Amino acid sequence: MTKTKVGIVFGGKSAEHEVSLQSAKNIVDAIDKEKYEVVLLGIDKQGKWHINNTSSYLINEENPKLIQLNKSNEQVAVVPGAENGQLVNMSRTDGLDQVDVVFPIVHGTLGEDGSIQGMLRLANLPFVGTDVLGSAVSMDKDYAKRLLHGAGIAVANGMTFRKSKQNEIDFVKVKEALGLPMFIKPANQGSSVGVSKVRNEEEFYQGMKDAFQYDQKVLVEEAIVGREIECAVLGNEDPIASLPGEVLPQTDFYSYESKYIDETGAELAAPADLSDELTKKVQQAAVEVFQTLDCEGMARVDFFLQENGELVVNEVNTLPGFTKISMYPRLWGISGIPYAELIDRLITLAVERHERNNQLKNTMWDE
Incomplete structure (x- = not known):
């Protein structure tokens, strides 16, 4: 039986890089090896794509705090529109054996916000998960809430602020609108990255400062x-x-x-x-x-x-x-x-x- 070749894309330029490495490990360990052949495509924190070997793609794999991508000497690029060889080995400038389907497990920014999904659509490669639009709007908590509210689905009351206007943010006005405690979240991060629970003015401004390190847009929600x-x-x-x-x-x-x-x-x-x-x-x-x-x-x-x-x-x-x-x-x-x-x-x-x-x-x- 011919095996389906699955390209697992993991890592990425995201605050959730290490989580993605753990996710990839579990998928590689669990996938049916009789049915699927795994091709590992690890993205480092600088955004470079690496072709990895299943026996040596992680460093400190048992420690979630120290886990790292083991960068290879072979880098890969995606060629949009190519009928064959959409994935190219940049070290040898030749096409890789055709990947049949991609399983992206890049959490957070540039992974689940429609970026990889759009690239894979251009490359005409099937991929696991939500398509471009659904990925983008679901990742952006501000726009997701607007769509859900418009459909009559209950969401928490909140206010959205942009980094360019952060000097105009007034704790007293936000407190009057949302009460205490409240939660501060980067609009385009997941997994509680940059999220803080706020009980007073000092925590509020510190929480805003922390959240703006991860996104240009921040959401403040009632508890x-x-x-x-x-x-x-x-x-x-x-x-x-x-x-x-x-x-x-x-x-x-x-x-x-x-x-x-x-x-x-x-x-x-x-x-x-x-x-x-x-x-x-x-x-x-x-x-x-x-x-x-x-x-x-x-x-x-x-x-x-x-x-x-x-x-x-x-x-x-x-x-x-x-x-x-x-x-x-x-x-x-x-x-x-x-x-x-x-x-x-x-x-x-x-x-x-x-x-x-x-x-x-x-x-x-x-x-």
Whole structure:
């Protein structure tokens, strides 16, 4: 049987670089080697693409704080529009053996914001996950909230500020609008990077300063009191939702370290202790959010469940973590789809969408 060649793209110029390395490792370890041949394409922190060997692509792979990409001497470039050899080995200037499908697992900036997705579309390569538009709007918390609010889906009240106007930001006015405590978030980062919980004026200005290190646009949101419920969604035109899970942070809030480094930083109740009615409500809401933001392939939708039973969307992650403590694969695991099968389904969805898109006409006249 001819194996499908899967290019796993990981790393990247992002604050979530190390998380991406962990995700790639778990995918490589779990993927069905009888069905798939893995091609590793690691992106370093300077943005260079490397062709890596599966036996030596990571340094300190067991330590999430010290994990690093082992840079190779072979670099790769993507050639848009080429019929064959879209991936070129720059060290030898020859084409690589054709990759059949790409699994991008580059979290954060330049990875899940539509950048890689657009490049892969130009190269005519099928890829796992949401397409350009859905990736871009889901990554930008400001625009995602606007779209969800316009569709009648509840989101937290918030205010958006740009770095060019940061000298005009007034804590008193923000406090009057949103109350205390409040949360400050870079608009285009994920995984709690640059996020801070604010209880007073000093923390507010420090939080704004920290967030502006990661993005030109910052979102300030009211604190929502409620249980943190997460739901994984899988599919293209007819997506399905997993059983919901509940995050039980053991720290002040669900921070970056709680998600990816400290295995005791948060507990996951999986499935969440919800009634059948509430479980169905979360699943339906997750699919609605997924489709509203034009997501495909996969996404994790995070909610706050308030005491009155109402759901408020916190955020949507279109390339969720695939580390050993990540919520997306764990939620599908408890829903009956083990890790290796989940990877297989995601690859199948990528190929199906690519074939569907290639059926569209690209000229007004018959040739």
